[in-house]
Amino acid sequence: MDSFRRSLKRAGAACAAMLLAAVTADTGWSQQDAGRAAQALAKWLGCEYCEQDELAAVTQYGQAILPGLIAALNEGPSSATRDELGKALAERYDELVEQSKTNPHAPITATRERFVELYGGTLDAQHRIRAAQALAAIGGERARAALEAAASHAYRADVRAAARESLRKLAR
Amino acid sequence: MRRKTRCFIAIAGLLACQSIAAADELRIENIAGGDNVVVLMDSRGAAGPAGCRNDEVLRTTGQLALGNVLAANGCNAEIAVFAAANAMALSFPVWFDSATDIHTITMKPIVDVPVSVWIANATAWERAPLDMANATWIYRKNKVGVQFVATYHLVSSDARAVATIGKSCDSIGWVRRSAWYTPNTLNIYYVEKVTLPGELAQPRWPYPPGLNCDRFGDGDIKGDANITFIGGNANLATLAHEIGHAFGLVPGREGGHTTRLPGFDPSNVMWTDSPPVQSNMRSHFSLGQAFRMNTQADGRLIANGLRPGPRRACPPLTSPSDICPPLALDWSRP
Numbered sequence: 001m002d003s004f005r006r007s008l009k010r011a012g013a014a015c016a017a018m019l020l021a022a023v024t025a026d027t028g029w030s031q032q033d034a035g036r037a038a039q040a041l042a043k044w045l046g047c048e049y050c051e052q053d054e055l056a057a058v059t060q061y062g063q064a065i066l067p068g069l070i071a072a073l074n075e076g077p078s079s080a081t082r083d084e085l086g087k088a089l090a091e092r093y094d095e096l097v098e099q100s101k102t103n104p105h106a107p108i109t110a111t112r113e114r115f116v117e118l119y120g121g122t123l124d125a126q127h128r129i130r131a132a133q134a135l136a137a138i139g140g141e142r143a144r145a146a147l148e149a150a151a152s153h154a155y156r157a158d159v160r161a162a163a164r165e166s167l168r169k170l171a172r
Numbered sequence: 173m174r175r176k177t178r179c180f181i182a183i184a185g186l187l188a189c190q191s192i193a194a195a196d197e198l199r200i201e202n203i204a205g206g207d208n209v210v211v212l213m214d215s216r217g218a219a220g221p222a223g224c225r226n227d228e229v230l231r232t233t234g235q236l237a238l239g240n241v242l243a244a245n246g247c248n249a250e251i252a253v254f255a256a257a258n259a260m261a262l263s264f265p266v267w268f269d270s271a272t273d274i275h276t277i278t279m280k281p282i283v284d285v286p287v288s289v290w291i292a293n294a295t296a297w298e299r300a301p302l303d304m305a306n307a308t309w310i311y312r313k314n315k316v317g318v319q320f321v322a323t324y325h326l327v328s329s330d331a332r333a334v335a336t337i338g339k340s341c342d343s344i345g346w347v348r349r350s351a352w353y354t355p356n357t358l359n360i361y362y363v364e365k366v367t368l369p370g371e372l373a374q375p376r377w378p379y380p381p382g383l384n385c386d387r388f389g390d391g392d393i394k395g396d397a398n399i400t401f402i403g404g405n406a407n408l409a410t411l412a413h414e415i416g417h418a419f420g421l422v423p424g425r426e427g428g429h430t431t432r433l434p435g436f437d438p439s440n441v442m443w444t445d446s447p448p449v450q451s452n453m454r455s456h457f458s459l460g461q462a463f464r465m466n467t468q469a470d471g472r473l474i475a476n477g478l479r480p481g482p483r484r485a486c487p488p489l490t491s492p493s494d495i496c497p498p499l500a501l502d503w504s505r506p
Contacts, residue, residue, distance in 0.1 A: 046448040048381050048407075049429075077448070085449045092408070092453065096305050099312075105284070105321045106305035110298065118299055119408050123448050126405050158404060 029064065037061050041068050044134060045077075045127045059137045066138065070146045072131035073163075076124040085123060089116045121156070128154065129162040136166035144170055194271040195237040202279040204257035208233050209279075210315055210503045212254070212459060214494060215267065216247040223247065227497045229459065240271035248494035251277065252463060254315035254503075259283045260466040262482065282312075283478050287322040288354040289362070292337045293404055294328040296362035303402070303411040310412045310441060314457040316465055318473065320415075322360075327352060339403075340367040341388035344396050356476045358418055359399050360411065366403035381406040384417035386470075397422075397472055409454040412441050420468025421461060427488025427499055430461075435500025460499040464488065 029037065040057040047054045058065060076082075093108070093115045100108045110118065132150060135143040147170065150163035203209055211230040216223045217239070224247035230236060244267060253261040258279035265275040287304065291297050301324065308319045327333035336346045347353050347361075365379050369388035386397035400414045421442055422428040430436035431444050438446035439456040446454070457465075465471055469483035486496035 042447070046451070047445045048410075048451060049444045051445070081449060085452060088449060088453045089408070092306070092309075096302070096309055099309050100305065103308065103319065105319055106308045107301065108305055110302060114298075115302065118302070119452060122405065122407060123452070126448070129405070 037065050038068065041065060041072070045072055045130045055134060055137060058134050062138060063140055063142070066135070066140070066142050066146075069131045069134050069138070070142070072127050073135065073146055073150055074128075076127045082120060082124070085120055086116050089119050125156050125158050128156075128159045132159070132162045132166040136169040139170055195239050196241045196267060196271055196273040197275070198232065198236040198238055198251065199274060199276040200232060200234055200236075200253055200261075200279060201276060202258070203234060203255055204279070204282070206233060207255045207257060207315075209258075210254040210459060211236065212252040212463065212497065212501075213238075214248040214250045215265075216242040216244055216249070218242070224494075226494060227492070227501055229501070229503050231503070240269075241265075241267045241273065242269050243267055250494075251275070252466075253277055253279065254317060254459065254462055255279060256312050256315050257282050258317060259479070260315075260317040260462070262467070283318045283473065284321045285318050285358065285473070285478060286354075287320050287358045287360060289322050289324045289360045290333075290337060290352050291324065291326045291362045292328050292334045293362050293364045294326070295404065296402070297324075297326055297328075300324060300360075300362055300402075303406075303408065306408055307412040307415055310409075310455050310457070311415075313455065314462055316457060316462045318478075320358075325352070334363075337361050337363060339363045339365055339401065340383065341369045341385035341395065341399065341401075342390045344385050344399050345390045345393050347399060348393070348396065353399075355398075357398060358415065358472060358476075360414075361399070361401050363401055364404050366401040379403060379405060382410040382414040384414045384422075386417055386422050397470070398476070407448070407452045409441060409452060413444075413454070416442050416457070416461070416465065418472045419465035420471025420473075421464060421488060430499075433500070435498075435502075458500050458502040460497050460501040461488075463497055463501075464499070 044054040044058045090112055093112045096108050100106050132147060135147055147163045147167050151160055151167055154160045154163060198211065200209060208231050211232060213228045213230060214226045217225040219242065223242065226248065249265055249267060251263045251265060259282055261277050261279055263277045267273050289300050291300060304320050304322045311318050333352050336350050337343060337352060353359055366383045368380055381403050383401045384397060385395050385399040387395040389395045397418045400418060402411055402414065417428055427433065428442060429444050430440045430442045436443060438450045439454055441454045441457055442461065443454060464486050466473055466479060467482065467484040467486065468474065469485050473479045474481060474483055484495055488499045490496050492498040
């Protein structure tokens with residue numbers, strides 16, 4: 001359990017580092033400001049109920065945070081986050097398969113690869129959709145261009161739909 | 173004379189040993205799968221006003237020496253037993269001051285919780301059974317005493333069904349009058365997007381991953397904890413989380429959600445807003461949560477008739493008492 005928590009922390013740190021790199025690109029921010037912005041961005045991309053006004057914490061940075069948002073829209077979560085989630089999901093899958101051997105009410109019909117893809121894909125989409133929403137809230141030409149690209153080229157239908165919805169909000 | 177003395181000492185020793193070894197005993201029968209069950213016990217352990225022992229957490233595979241449990245004499249006398257593959261047992265022993273009492277509890281089979289799953293979002297057809305298997309795994313692992321027995325209905329191609337089901341609790345009146353609802357049963361609606369009810373609405377982020385309608389209705393109906401919405405953005409743990417609300421871990425903002433509460437961490441199923449990897453892998457319920465889910469008067473295990481009672485009113489943040497253990501009370505895993 002401890003090693004699991006440590007690896008989760010590592011994934012969080014890697015995610016923040018990736019966002020930090022994206023956020024600091026083309027800005028005159030100090031390392032500290034960039035760190036705060038990256039943290040705010042990570043919270044917004046990952047929050048579930050988002051009760052702490054996470055979106056406002058991102059949009060306060062205005063155009064300066066666009067590189068980070070565009071990176072999240074185009075690339076989804078960091079590879080470290082993906083890897084960590086994939087590993088954790090694979091372990092859980094094995095537990096569920098073990099359970100299914102003795103519990104007919106809990107059958108597992110998906111393969112391990114599909115299981116990981118299914119839940120990993122949801123996280124990937126969530127990052128991109130949240131990025132699209134924040135881009136719409138900030139606005140501007142760069143945001144619009146990124147959203148237009150995602151609206152026509154994003155791999156997942158739900159991400160394309162979110163990009164289109166964000167474009168509609170931009171147009172208002 | 174010498175022989176008599178030796179004999180006397182030996183007999184006295186035997187008697188002394190006997191009184192040291194004597195202990196009241198708890199016997200738990202019919203434990204499925206040889207589980208090391210968790211016992212939560214209230215009793216009187218010593219004379220006097222400070223002798224009440226509340227919320228002792230013990231473990232056993234069947235027989236447990238308890239020391240000398242005294243007659244209750246004003247203390248609460250209660251034993252709850254939690255097992256991975258049996259229903260939670262709640263028993264009210266009568267103890268005497270002598271250390272020779274034996275209290276036996278016979279465990280009953282695990283509670284099969286029927287669940288009607290309505291898939292209004294076709295992309296959820298594949299994941300719904302996986303969410304459900306994960307929920308069963310989590311509830312069994314934490315010895316809540318239940319497992320889920322789901323029936324799946326694919327209704328996404330029926331426009332009328334999709335429209336009736338809607339995407340939030342403001343549709344519960346329509347839902348309850350429709351064919352897409354099973355009374356006195358957990359009903360899970362997989363929809364594309366869930367929206368927050370008016371009282372929780374946040375203009376900046378209106379799409380929660382899941383929502384249980386325990387206290388959110390349509391103006392006429394105050395709420396229905398048998399109705400839960402799961403959105404397309406839900407993660408692996410969302411269903412287990414929402415069922416926690418249905419079982420009485422409510423309201424979210426008053427201890428139903430454990431986020432940043434003392435004694436909890438992001439591995440808790442009812443924790444919200446942890447980083448995404450942790451959020452997906454949430455799998456922990458405390459013993460205090462497991463107790464409440466089994467006894468909460470308005471929780472669905474009681475209200476749907478899956479458990480006979482007794483009913484308790486122990487909202488998550490209520491002050492610990494004889495009948496309500498602390499929410500964060502727990503047992504050492506495994």
